[in-house]
Amino acid sequence: MIKNFLLAKFSRNKKLYQHLYNIFGFYPDRISLYKIAITHNSYKHLTAKEPQKGNNERLEFLGDAVLGMVVAEKLYLKFPYQNEGFLTEMRSKIVGRNKLNMIGKKMGIHQLLKYDPKLKSNPVFLDAITGNAFESLIGAIYLDKGFVFTRKFIIEKIIEQHIDFSELLIQELSYKAKLVKWAQKEKKKVDFVLKNVEVENKRKIYEICITLDGEEIIFGRNHSKKIAEEVASEKFCLQMDI
């Protein structure tokens, strides 16, 4: 702890040490992992001087698995009389894209991110990379501090502080269904329009736009068209408080 405290005070990564401490409540041991975790893929084009030390996609893969597991255990223990279908659905609600983006933002992770500043004007992009970096940071914490520490961190700092189970229990999984129902009631014509398909790491990413009476309202992006629709619908429902 003293060592980390000194590093935080005198290292050339002083600011990052302090920032991480403020967000997470502990000092990292291997700061390099956290540097990778906050670096989005788009950042590499900028770093001709400082050679690319890797982006956060591999750590996101790891962090996603760690988070999924800890949440699975928590739900298993918290709901001893619920079946597997219920547990699966609850987990989707907790580790779902929008939820992670939101928690990541609340924790201030978006302030740490390194990415191509040209993309700054795109709020959808910023939201998405916040959630991704959040998962990457969980991967970094796991490699840095081990399982017991990370499990405690996820339970105490993420689940207990940001997840309201009673709210999740009544929350419908399909925001699309909710939106469609709302649109019917409001007599608006809702459409889900495919606006763009990009290829990132050989995988397609779909961008879906929700239109109301032909007017473009809100976007959602994902590898799956269905989930992109769901992402856009969730944003809409949350913003409109439907």
Next chain:
Amino acid sequence: MIKNFLLAKFSRNKKLYQHLYNIFGFYPDRISLYKIAITHNSYKHLTAKEPQKGNNERLEFLGDAVLGMVVAEKLYLKFPYQNEGFLTEMRSKIVGRNKLNMIGKKMGIHQLLKYDPKLKSNPVFLDAITGNAFESLIGAIYLDKGFVFTRKFIIEKIIEQHIDFSELLIQELSYKAKLVKWAQKEKKKVDFVLKNVEVENKRKIYEICITLDGEEIIFGRNHSKKIAEEVASEKFCLQMDI
């Protein structure tokens, strides 16, 4: 250890203790978890005398998450220069349904299972519940012995003994594509026919049959039609050594 050894010798679960020891190489502490892990949902109809103590579906949910996480970490460390897409694909190959069914069978897990004997004549069913129980047992081990033990178990007894990475690297993910290609070459007409839809715990299960020139060859079952096709195709490719 002595305690477990004695239990294994004198408890009324003597046989199960010994069987688990033979398969896994350790004695369980909380045998009740393992009893649940080997009990398929279909078994409950038989246990009017012995009240239902729960089936293995909840443990399967937990075990799937634990296995997925340990495999994710293993791949992350083993392939430091591969991107997230590669890691995701490799993991699918390792924790995919058919692979787990096969490893579970090799380890002898199918001999432990409790299920409705009426279903015994269905080899597809037996394969599937072996893989599921395998995941449930991982969940049981995690709750019984903790993370460090389970991680070591998965790495040493599952990955290192049953996973050939060089083989996985050249293995195509889509067996369906492989099968279709083969059928074209052999000038056979291949079809994927939906034979049956069951409902289990409010979720549909599709049974797909592969036909060659109209003749029924092999079946695959899953909650997703696509995966059921893939399951059937994988079996076909493995049996035909395509």
